[in-house]
Amino acid sequence: MARVEVRDISVVYEGADRSVRALDSCALDVADGEPIAIIGPSGCGKSTLLLAAAGLVRPSAGEVLVGGRAVDAPRLKTALILQDFGLLPWKTVFHNAALGLEIRGVAGAERARLVAEALERLGLAEFASAYPAELSGGMRQRLALARALALDADTLLMDEPLSALDALTREDLQGLLLDIWRQRRHTAMLVTHSIEEAVFLGRRVVVLSPRPGRVAAVVDNPEMGAEGYRETSAFYERCAELRALLAAEGALHGAAAGGEA
Amino acid sequence: MGWLRRAIGYLGAAAALVAGWWLLALIVDSPALPGPGLALGDFATLFFSDLLPELGVSAWRVVASMAISVALAAPLGLLVGRSPRLDAVVAPMIFLTYPVPKIVFLPVLLVLLGIGGAPKIALIALIVFFQILVTARDAARQIPAASVLSVRSLGATRSQVFRHVVVPAALPDIFTALRISTGTAIAVLFFSESIAGTSGVGYYIIDAWSRIAYSEMFAGIITMALLGVVLYELLEMAEARVCAWTRAGR
């Protein structure tokens, strides 16, 4: 249903006085229902890759296919969680969560039911009438997730969704993301700066090269999703393997290393 | 609770103002500056008979002109601010005309529209229009790209982006511009009513002045001030309702 095929895309941002090549012949194939993690040095084009997959950035070469069809505009069954969550400060928790459904023209009663369900699932039900400014970082994150869940999307694109959180909340939400994936089996592309998070949530971990981003390596991680995987020695070995790959890409000297404290 | 604190604040400020006025009247000791007792007495006796009709006329002029200008300027400013192509055409025109003191067009408007309410409404609307236009355009330009992107990622059309992002994001700025404009609007109202015509609080003040009826003149001044306070407060209340989110999480 929702296989994501990234076919040799290049993305160039035209600035006022110079242009930046963010991605260069980047190719990637994500199977239907497969969760992958994407990791790479800061500024290598990870966000750009997700935006292209979401149909918000047009590649200057190559194309992205989702569910077998080229995306040239946002696709209704794809949900995108932006790096800064993309919540609207002037809408309440309820209306933020309902936004996608409203834009898609889902009728009021049905919308209320789906949103209530999603908020309940993420433990935000009692904050339905609060504004984002009144939420903690972790709650805002869960709200962004609720909005995506309410859409019943088959493809979930997430751009460092947990990076602003403290370690405890972060592990908690990583577990939640895993639960949701186990339940729904959606295709997932998760961009992260955290090696542990990539190994915990990605069946494959894609390592991008420094800008312009290309796929530098793909690490298979078949044990992902297994009970208690985080505590196994296989998990640590996979992390170590990834760390070595990233070091080879020069990712651990710059700002990207900050996420791994 | 909130309105009670506000009312107490207003009462306190009014008391301080009256005390200052009383002191100043004592020092100046001129019939042109009657004490608050005299002026407030005239205000009380004249309010329903003489002042209220003029207040109605003046309030209508201000409210109508501000409504016209916001109805025209806010949508235009938001459109211009969000469309680089439109902006390239309109922005130079704004920059060229904004600094021109529009009040000098009063004589022209008097010739074209007569000396009734129309030229006053037109002049105030013209001045406030530009203040709102510039604010709305700037507000629309400063909307965070992430907000727009997040709504577009949900499949929003251009008009849905306006409805869910551009309009709500710009509303607090537009309200601020409107509140600031009430001061300008009432100043222009006074000016135009005192120059031409035979109605409105501005005319009443100037008429009392020419008759050397100073305490009546001050009753008129108090009425004008009241108009400003009420308008400002109404806008504040409307903003609190419409933009409740700006008060969240503080």
Ligand SMILES: Nc1ncnc2c1ncn2[C@@H]1O[C@H](COP(=O)(O)OP(=O)(O)OP(=O)(O)O)[C@@H](O)[C@H]1O
């Ligand atoms: N809207 C834009 N206009 C111009 N250049 C951009 C734009 N967005 C990104 N870039 C440039 O493209 C490159 C890749 O950006 P991108 O945001 O995809 O990186 P990233 O891998 O997500 O970085 P980070 O890990 O810091 O989030 C950067 O050099 C950036 O300067």
Ligand SMILES: [Mg+2]
């Ligand atoms: Mg990024």
